[in-house]
Amino acid sequence: MKVKTARPLDRVRTILFVALFYPMSLVMTLVLVPSLVFPRESIRPVCYLWVRLFMVMTRRVLGIRYRVKIDRAAADLIAKGPVIFAAKHQSMWETVAFNDLLNCPAFVLKKELMTAPVFGLFMKKFDMIPVDREAGASALKGMVRQSRQHLSEGRSIVIYPQGTRVGPGASIPYMPGVAALYNQTGVPVVPIALDSGRLWPRGLFVKRAGTITVTLLPPIEPGLDRKRFMQELEQKIERACG
Numbered sequence: 001m002k003v004k005t006a007r008p009l010d011r012v013r014t015i016l017f018v019a020l021f022y023p024m025s026l027v028m029t030l031v032l033v034p035s036l037v038f039p040r041e042s043i044r045p046v047c048y049l050w051v052r053l054f055m056v057m058t059r060r061v062l063g064i065r066y067r068v069k070i071d072r073a074a075a076d077l078i079a080k081g082p083v084i085f086a087a088k089h090q091s092m093w094e095t096v097a098f099n100d101l102l103n104c105p106a107f108v109l110k111k112e113l114m115t116a117p118v119f120g121l122f123m124k125k126f127d128m129i130p131v132d133r134e135a136g137a138s139a140l141k142g143m144v145r146q147s148r149q150h151l152s153e154g155r156s157i158v159i160y161p162q163g164t165r166v167g168p169g170a171s172i173p174y175m176p177g178v179a180a181l182y183n184q185t186g187v188p189v190v191p192i193a194l195d196s197g198r199l200w201p202r203g204l205f206v207k208r209a210g211t212i213t214v215t216l217l218p219p220i221e222p223g224l225d226r227k228r229f230m231q232e233l234e235q236k237i238e239r240a241c242g
Contacts, residue, residue, distance in 0.1 A: 001197050003168055006206045010063075014206045017061045026051060029118050036125050044104065047122065054096045063209030064093070064199050068101065070216040074190045075217050082156040084147075084189045085216075086178050088237050089160035090167060093212065097237055098158055101214065104218030106150045107141060108159040108177065129157070131177070140180045157181065161233060168197045168241075174234050179226045191217040191233055193240030215240050 020160045027103055035043045064103040064168045078084055085102060088093065098105065104126075111130040114120045123130075132139045147157050161178040182189050193215045217236045220229060 003208075006208050010208050011206050013062050017057060017207070019060065021054070021214045024053065025131070028053070029122070033118065033121065036121055040125055040127070043124075047126075048099065048104075049086050051096055051099045055191065056158065058093065062207050064216060065210075065211060066097065066212040067214070072216045074216045074219050076173050077188055077190065077193050078156075078216075081115050082151045082154050082180050082187065084151075084178075085156060085158045085159060085192055086161050086186065086189050086233055087192035088194050088241055089165050090194060091165065091200035091202065093196045093200045094194060094214075097214075102156060102158060103158040105158045106147070108147070130227060133163075140177060144180055144184045148185055151185060151187055153172065165197075165202050166224070167202050168195065172199075174230055177202065177227075178233065179230055182220070182224075182229055183226060186222045187228075188222060189220045189233065191220065191236045191240075193217060195241065199218060208214070 032043075032047055033049075034115045067158060079085060085098075087098070089095075095107070098107075105128055106129055108129045108131060109123070111132045114123050114128070115131045116123075127146075127150065129143055129150070131143050150157060159178050159181060161174045163175045163177070164172065166172045178189070181187075194212060196212045199206075199210045199212060217240055220232055220236075224232065
């Protein structure tokens with residue numbers, strides 16, 4: 001899978017997006033801070049205006065659209081209750097878009113994001129799952145404990161098995177966190193493949209117009225041992241990513 005070549009219009013679109021989206025995000029965030037005193041569910045529609053803003057501006061300003069392909073078994077499973085989404089991570093795009101596409105899941109994310117000025121307050125309000133990468137086994141235990149709580153409340157979990165953004169064609173090992181969730185929660189895992197890195201390349205300023213494909217693959221039901229699960233998860237995602 002190759003990164004799409006940028007055109008002069010892509011640069012203009014990117015500059016316009018940056019000039020509009022980030023100042024608007026700052027203003028919107030500061031305006032919404034007082035709402036954090038209210039319960040999460042009551043302010044969710046208001047706070048998610050920012051997600052909607054992002055989706056609209058990526059489409060209309062950057063020219064980035066998306067399509068979702070979903071396996072029938074995965075769709076049936078998601079309709080019945082919460083699942084663990086194990087997703088490829090290639091760009092900023094999915095970190096925002098998944099809030100909309102996957103119905104307000106709880107994200108497993110690095111602890112540092114929870115301490116970001118203002119933005120971190122919203123991460124805490126929406127009960128994201130911070131992981132201290134330096135804490136080893138205790139971090140995994142905390143992640144599993146919080147994930148169980150969310151799942152019991154009917155909320156799905158998103159975890160990026162490689163732990164970071166990985167560009168198209170790059171190879172980084174799958175980390176043990178996803179196996180810990182799979183084995184200790186007893187909840188099915190729905191692998192997600194995508195190709196957002198073609199249009200939103202890591203480390204590059206210019207974003208490319210085009211269509212991102214998000215593929216929800218056949219679920220992995222509970223019961224596999226750790227090694228078999230990790231092999232199956234990686235094979236499913238990497239083959240679908242091309």
